[in-house]
Amino acid sequence: MARPIWTGIVSFGLVSLPVALYTATDSHTIRFHQLQRGTADRIRNRRVNERTGDEVDLDEIVKGYDTGSEYVIVEPEELDDIAPGRSKALEVSEFVDLDMVEPIFFDRTYYLGPRGEQYGKVYALLQRALAESNKAGIATFVMRGREYLVALKAEDDLLTLHSLHWADEIRDPHEEVPDLPDKTEPTAAEVKMAHQLIDALTTDWDPEDFHDTFQEKVEALIEAKATGETVEKAEPAAQPTGVVDLMETLRASVERARSPKDTGEKAGASEKTGRGKKPAAKKRTRASGAGSLRSLTKAELYEKAAKAGIKGRSGMTRDQLADALAKGS
Numbered sequence: 001m002a003r004p005i006w007t008g009i010v011s012f013g014l015v016s017l018p019v020a021l022y023t024a025t026d027s028h029t030i031r032f033h034q035l036q037r038g039t040a041d042r043i044r045n046r047r048v049n050e051r052t053g054d055e056v057d058l059d060e061i062v063k064g065y066d067t068g069s070e071y072v073i074v075e076p077e078e079l080d081d082i083a084p085g086r087s088k089a090l091e092v093s094e095f096v097d098l099d100m101v102e103p104i105f106f107d108r109t110y111y112l113g114p115r116g117e118q119y120g121k122v123y124a125l126l127q128r129a130l131a132e133s134n135k136a137g138i139a140t141f142v143m144r145g146r147e148y149l150v151a152l153k154a155e156d157d158l159l160t161l162h163s164l165h166w167a168d169e170i171r172d173p174h175e176e177v178p179d180l181p182d183k184t185e186p187t188a189a190e191v192k193m194a195h196q197l198i199d200a201l202t203t204d205w206d207p208e209d210f211h212d213t214f215q216e217k218v219e220a221l222i223e224a225k226a227t228g229e230t231v232e233k234a235e236p237a238a239q240p241t242g243v244v245d246l247m248e249t250l251r252a253s254v255e256r257a258r259s260p261k262d263t264g265e266k267a268g269a270s271e272k273t274g275r276g277k278k279p280a281a282k283k284r285t286r287a288s289g290a291g292s293l294r295s296l297t298k299a300e301l302y303e304k305a306a307k308a309g310i311k312g313r314s315g316m317t318r319d320q321l322a323d324a325l326a327k328g329s
Contacts, residue, residue: 006020006143008021012095019123020114021143022111092138097134099134101136101151109160109162111161112158149166150163151164186246197250197257200254201257216303232302293326296322
């Protein structure tokens with residue numbers, strides 16, 4: 001059972017609800033140690049006094065604000081003293097329609113649970129009211145020496161808390177992004193064709209259909225280097241679409257997305273694998289022989305070969321991978 005990262009009181013009006021905050025997401029990024037090249041020697045970061053060169057213990061470190069002429073020292077407990085109670089209170093100041101909160105404001109997501117079974121009714125009441133009204137409670141609270149702007153939402157059968165960016169943290173895209181279209185307008189035919197392409201590739205959203213393919217490639221790289229093998233290099237990135245052939249490219253994309261494959265899938269489905277979609281092979285009807293395997297992409301064949309432990313796969317062509325897999329099945 002996870003431990004809460006914050007406990008406090010959620011209040012709206014005169015209603016108070018003791019809650020506990022839990023991390024809702026987890027990172028599965030592969031982490032590497034830093035080593036000096038040519039050795040197995042670890043490189044570590046140390047907290048060092050820049051004047052003396054001596055390492056400093058964490059409990060001896062305080063915060064200092066540089067005024068230009070001197071440092072103003074602030075102790076950790078002083079940050080709590082300037083806002084008594086703020087670190088334990090999450091007061092909902094207003095409720096807003098969820099559609100009014102633009103996606104760019106959302107940062108991190110947390111689960112919010114009642115702090116005790118006796119508060120279950122109040123918790124369920126707030127969750128149901130937010131779900132039926134499609135509204136979010138906007139609040140601020142202090143956690144770990146920092147104030148957060150948050151949105152309190154109902155999702156499924158629980159309450160979630162979403163930290164939000166402050167308004168002055170959102171950058172103006174017209175100041176940050178060069179070459180944004182100004183007076184350049186696509187033709188009506190191009191817009192219509194783009195809609196057709198989007199419709200042809202539209203499906204139901206299922207987050208389980210996507211996974212971290214880059215991490216899998218990193219794992220394959222580590223495994224291959226550990227056993228003295230090489231790894232299949234990724235295909236080069238797609239070339240930019242020129243303005244002159246835009247209409248023809250759109251038309252060809254629509255035709256490709258609409259043309260059925262041997263399994264009844266849309267032809268565009270295999271391209272989704274490279275963007276995190278689960279390999280199309282998982283959705284195929286089981287078949288044997290190199291013939292059916294040749295309908296897979298080289299990346300899909302290589303992934304199957306890696307799982308099957310086929311030796312020398314990194315140097316094989318697409319057809320050789322299919323033949324090797326057929327012999328091993």
